[in-house]
Amino acid sequence: MDWELTGKIIWGLCVVAWGIIRFRPNIKARKTKIATTKRPPIERFSMFASQLGLGIVPAIWVFTGFPKAFDHAIGPASIAIGTALFLFSLYLFRKTHKALGKMWSHSLDLRENHKLVTKGIYQKVRHPMYSAFWLWAVSPPFLLANWVAGLAGIVGFGTLYFLRVGQEEAMMEAEFGEEYRQYKARTKRIIPGIY
Numbered sequence: 001m002d003w004e005l006t007g008k009i010i011w012g013l014c015v016v017a018w019g020i021i022r023f024r025p026n027i028k029a030r031k032t033k034i035a036t037t038k039r040p041p042i043e044r045f046s047m048f049a050s051q052l053g054l055g056i057v058p059a060i061w062v063f064t065g066f067p068k069a070f071d072h073a074i075g076p077a078s079i080a081i082g083t084a085l086f087l088f089s090l091y092l093f094r095k096t097h098k099a100l101g102k103m104w105s106h107s108l109d110l111r112e113n114h115k116l117v118t119k120g121i122y123q124k125v126r127h128p129m130y131s132a133f134w135l136w137a138v139s140p141p142f143l144l145a146n147w148v149a150g151l152a153g154i155v156g157f158g159t160l161y162f163l164r165v166g167q168e169e170a171m172m173e174a175e176f177g178e179e180y181r182q183y184k185a186r187t188k189r190i191i192p193g194i195y
């Protein structure tokens with residue numbers, strides 16, 4: 001069995017599945033006008049860092065083998081862990097898109113008649129979609145037999161996450177006031193009960 005190829009195929013299928021999960025919510029959300037936007041100038045940099053780390057750098061290795069010097073061996077146990085992490089990530093993506101509906105946007109925007117979602121998956125943590133992205137980011141080290149392709153997502157998404165999460169919470173607090181402060185007091189950010 002070619003485990004390297006297996007890992008590449010599973011990674012590719014999961015990324016495609018993510019695109020399918022996001023396709024309809026993206027169209028739906030775009031139909032709802034943006035009322036306020038709080039995108040800081042650095043958002044463009046952090047979104048690019050995230051795309052680079054989660055998608056572009058691993059894809060370059062998958063399709064061209066570059067940078068070969070950082071290749072390493074992987075086996076079935078590693079593939080199984082990586083697959084489980086990515087599948088769990090996809091499950092969370094689906095749940096968060098369903099819960100947010102047209103309130104979703106890929107950056108820091110508030111839509112017309114924006115409601116604060118605190119039920120379902122949003123009862124467990126405040127940023128379940130970021131939990132999903134973190135799960136995506138930690139699966140390539142197990143799925144891809146190359147250190148650069150494997151670790152790029154942690155650096156790339158980590159950049160976006162840490163530059164954005166505080167700003168997003170400030171935006172939500174400015175919009176929803178006490179309701180958001182109470183929500184914040186009873187939930188953690190991305191791991192239930194821990195962080």
Ligand code: SAH
Binds near residue numbers: 109129
């Ligand atoms: N941080 C959230 C959502 C990411 S999408 C998560 O990880 O699940 C980013 C947009 O979602 C933000 O611009 C904001 O408008 C919206 N958003 C974030 N949390 C929300 C909530 N609890 N209810 C409604 N909209 C929310």
